[in-house]
Amino acid sequence: MHRHVAAFAMTLILLGGGTAPTLGAQSTVRQPATDADLPSNLAAPPALKPLLSRMWNQSRTFRRQCARIRGESRLLVRIHTAASVSQSRGRAATYFNRGGAGILEADVYLAGPVDLIELIAHEFEHVIEHVDGLDLRRLAGLAPTTVWVTAHGMFETRRATETGRVVAAEVDGGAY
Numbered sequence: 001m002h003r004h005v006a007a008f009a010m011t012l013i014l015l016g017g018g019t020a021p022t023l024g025a026q027s028t029v030r031q032p033a034t035d036a037d038l039p040s041n042l043a044a045p046p047a048l049k050p051l052l053s054r055m056w057n058q059s060r061t062f063r064r065q066c067a068r069i070r071g072e073s074r075l076l077v078r079i080h081t082a083a084s085v086s087q088s089r090g091r092a093a094t095y096f097n098r099g100g101a102g103i104l105e106a107d108v109y110l111a112g113p114v115d116l117i118e119l120i121a122h123e124f125e126h127v128i129e130h131v132d133g134l135d136l137r138r139l140a141g142l143a144p145t146t147v148w149v150t151a152h153g154m155f156e157t158r159r160a161t162e163t164g165r166v167v168a169a170e171v172d173g174g175a176y
């Protein structure tokens with residue numbers, strides 16, 4: 001596990017200067033997504049790659065999320081599927097850790113397989129909220145309709161909830 005993280009940190013250093021994917025704004029024909037289209041600092045089980053590629057191809061909101069994640073050179077997002085209920089706190093949850101070399105590790109646990117598209121986009125938005133520096137505890141006090149604490153003791157946000165639904169609506173078969 002540790003070795004894997006170290007190897008990935010090395011990759012981040014090498015690829016960290018990469019630019020966000022350039023999308024032909026006028027182009028209506030899109031090439032099939034490849035691994036290169038997804039952020040290099042995203043680690044996902046191989047079985048999830050076709051779904052992530054489909055999301056990337058069909059959802060501009062998901063592409064925006066990926067570009068934001070890709071732009072954070074000191075961030076590593078790891079998706080774990082078939083997570084336990086305690087890991088996923090029901091359906092999905094993300095945990096943040098400051099790992100070696102100051103890399104922020106975001107571990108996304110998905111219980112799945114229901115609503116995977118919505119849940120992945122939802123959790124990615126939580127990752128982006130985190131790198132945006134949102135103080136969820138403070139916001140929950142100031143604006144409880146936008147940030148609140150769930151029965152599982154986790155912060156929930158309207159922003160992540162809505163983004164998950166938007167991406168699911170943009171992807172064909174979003175109820176996957």
Ligand SMILES: [Zn+2]
Binds near residue numbers: 122126157160161
């Ligand atoms: Zn949430």
